Amino acid sequence: xxxxxxFWLGLMIGLSLSLSDAFADYxxxxxxxxxxxxVRAAPKKALTFGTPAAEIMAALGLGPFMLxxxxxxxxxxxxxxxxxxxxxxxxDPDVESQEIVKGADFFFGQFPKDAREIRWDWLPxxxxxxxxxxxxxxxxxxxxxxxxVEDRADRLLTELNDKLYQTTSRLTSYEPIKALVYDIRAxxxxxxxxxxxxSRLVDLxxxxxxxxxxxxxxxxxxxxxxxxxxxxxxxxxxxxxxxxKKVASLKAHPVLSQTRAVKLDKILIMxxxxxxxxxxxxxxxxxxxxxxxxxxxxxxxxx
Numbered sequence: 001x002x003x004x005x006x007f008w009l010g011l012m013i014g015l016s017l018s019l020s021d022a023f024a025d026y027x028x029x030x031x032x033x034x035x036x037x038x039v040r041a042a043p044k045k046a047l048t049f050g051t052p053a054a055e056i057m058a059a060l061g062l063g064p065f066m067l068x069x070x071x072x073x074x075x076x077x078x079x080x081x082x083x084x085x086x087x088x089x090x091x092d093p094d095v096e097s098q099e100i101v102k103g104a105d106f107f108f109g110q111f112p113k114d115a116r117e118i119r120w121d122w123l124p125x126x127x128x129x130x131x132x133x134x135x136x137x138x139x140x141x142x143x144x145x146x147x148x149v150e151d152r153a154d155r156l157l158t159e160l161n162d163k164l165y166q167t168t169s170r171l172t173s174y175e176p177i178k179a180l181v182y183d184i185r186a187x188x189x190x191x192x193x194x195x196x197x198x199s200r201l202v203d204l205x206x207x208x209x210x211x212x213x214x215x216x217x218x219x220x221x222x223x224x225x226x227x228x229x230x231x232x233x234x235x236x237x238x239x240x241x242x243x244x245k246k247v248a249s250l251k252a253h254p255v256l257s258q259t260r261a262v263k264l265d266k267i268l269i270m271x272x273x274x275x276x277x278x279x280x281x282x283x284x285x286x287x288x289x290x291x292x293x294x295x296x297x298x299x300x301x302x303x
Contacts, residue, residue: 030142033115033127039106039146046147047100049109051076052278053128056140057108058083059279060152068100070109074238074273077280108143110276130277132200133164139277156279163282167289168204170296176208177292180230180261181275184246188219189256197277198234205288206296207232222255232292233261238272266291 027040045067048054054069058080068088076084090100093112101107107125111118115127126146130136137157144153179202181192192198193214202209210228211220233250237243247267250256261267268291274280 028146030126032142033129035116037124037126039124041105042148043106043146045104046106046108047104049095049107049111050128050276051273052276052280053109054084054087055080055279056128056143059156060140060144060147060149062147062149063087065147067104070095070098070100074271106146128277129197131195131197133204133281136197136277136281160279160282164204164285167282167286171206171289171293174206174293174296176206178210178229178231179207179292180210180225180228180233180259181236182233182246182250183217183236184249189222189225190217190219191225193218198275201275201281201284201288202234205285206292207288222253226255226258229259230261231264232266232268233259234275234288234291235267235269236272236275237269243269 026042027038029036029038044065046057046062046065047067048057048069048071051071051074054071055076057063057066057069058076061083063083063086066084066087068090069084070090070092075081088100090098092098095101095111095113095118101120101123104123107118107123108128110128111125115125115129118125126143128136128139130139137160140153140157141150144150181196181198181202183190191211191214192202192209193216194209194212195216199209199212210225210230211218214220235243235246235250237246247269250267251262256262268287270284270287274284274287
């Protein structure tokens, strides 16, 4: 419970800061993903990589300043489709091969490569990919500063905070449920570690990531998972492999099928975009909270 209280206090303090005092003029410099980027003028031909970044731009009313967006399999939420209807879409995940990059003056998103490998002399590359909700809020503040829409960013953060509070305020008394974020790839099982954004959402929803001691996404063995015996499993849905097949392989596995979560069929499929660092975070926390603590949620909802 204390981690939710401290988180909430931190966000409220952050929201009370005046955005307009941070940067008044260009050029603007920001620490981002272990490096400093400089924006010398207000972008007019921005390019986004990934759905979360595109949705942030849409929510801030920045569609007219976008040259294009590169996205994965999952599209935008319906409420953002209209705002970016006229923005061209590209689907090639190889960032460097995109001809569209040559005409851009700002690049924003969650990239498949390390940001330090993705750089062009003329193009500021701003990476989303925060490690916490506080970091996400800071990214939104800075995008607001870069495009000179600080007031819109402030309103958006207040809306996100209000949505999040609707869930966290329900979690007044609970025992954290031991949870596993599960992804299976060609070479084995992978899971979110302590610094990962998915782990932060699990914590806020009243869960306890059983691999919070690991650094970032890591490969783990079935035996390690069974030894920590999760009570709930979140299966990631993305790419070309159907999530239902991942669940089937989980239930058929001679070791993983022995975990409490599988025995009780306490398995939830969630899209990767819903758990990534973007505007879907408050909804993801609510979905996870209902999954982890359905009885507590139902009791509070009836009051």
